[in-house]
Amino acid sequence: MLLVVLVAYALFAASTTAFTRSANIATAVPIVAVVVLAVALWPLRPRPPRLGPDAGHPWRAWVCVFGAVVAWELAEYAARGSRADHPTLSSMLDAVNRYYGLKVIVFFLWLYLGAAIVRRGGRRQRRARSEAQ
Amino acid sequence: MTSALSYAVWALLGLALVGVWVRSSVPGSSLARPGLVLERLATGPFLRIALVVAWGWMGWHLFAR
Numbered sequence: 001m002l003l004v005v006l007v008a009y010a011l012f013a014a015s016t017t018a019f020t021r022s023a024n025i026a027t028a029v030p031i032v033a034v035v036v037l038a039v040a041l042w043p044l045r046p047r048p049p050r051l052g053p054d055a056g057h058p059w060r061a062w063v064c065v066f067g068a069v070v071a072w073e074l075a076e077y078a079a080r081g082s083r084a085d086h087p088t089l090s091s092m093l094d095a096v097n098r099y100y101g102l103k104v105i106v107f108f109l110w111l112y113l114g115a116a117i118v119r120r121g122g123r124r125q126r127r128a129r130s131e132a133q
Numbered sequence: 134m135t136s137a138l139s140y141a142v143w144a145l146l147g148l149a150l151v152g153v154w155v156r157s158s159v160p161g162s163s164l165a166r167p168g169l170v171l172e173r174l175a176t177g178p179f180l181r182i183a184l185v186v187a188w189g190w191m192g193w194h195l196f197a198r
């Protein structure tokens with residue numbers, strides 16, 4: 001059900017044009033929804049997932065890859081020359097967003113990530129509550 | 134030439150991301166799966182605020198501005 005709503009909203013929102021009032025509203029609504037849901041559903045004192053002593057370094061590869069992405073993004077952003085010579089994630093996604101079908105996919109992925117953030121942030125509390133009952 | 138190098142690095146980074154993603158989903162892998170990474174970020178007292186702000190900013194930057 002949630003997926004259907006997200007797809008429908010992405011279909012609508014992707015039809016708006018950046019720098020217009022309709023695009024502002026279409027983007028602001030999910031942002032406000034995620035903030036409201038996070039405040040309502042997330043525990044005041046969150047408990048991060050605990051891993052066993054033999055878990056090794058489960059985050060290291062992720063930190064390295066995302067660190068490299070951020071470093072390259074900053075290097076490209078600060079580099080002298082045209083944006084065409086030094087593309088950033090934004091400029092590449094701007095090119096993608098010129099096509100309605102691709103913009104629908106990008107908007108859907110953004111919405112899906114927002115929903116996943118809300119769900120993951122309150123997951124342990126929901127699990128603990130259901131175990132207590 | 135400059136843009137070819139830039140796109141090549143972006144492609145390598147994309148491949149690295151996919152590689153980490155695939156490796157994390159292999160049974161018995163020591164790497165955290167993407168969902169667990171997100172859960173770790175979303176349950177950190179300060180990280181979760183940064184995560185929501187970053188997500189909102191990304192959407193605003195890409196679709197509205």
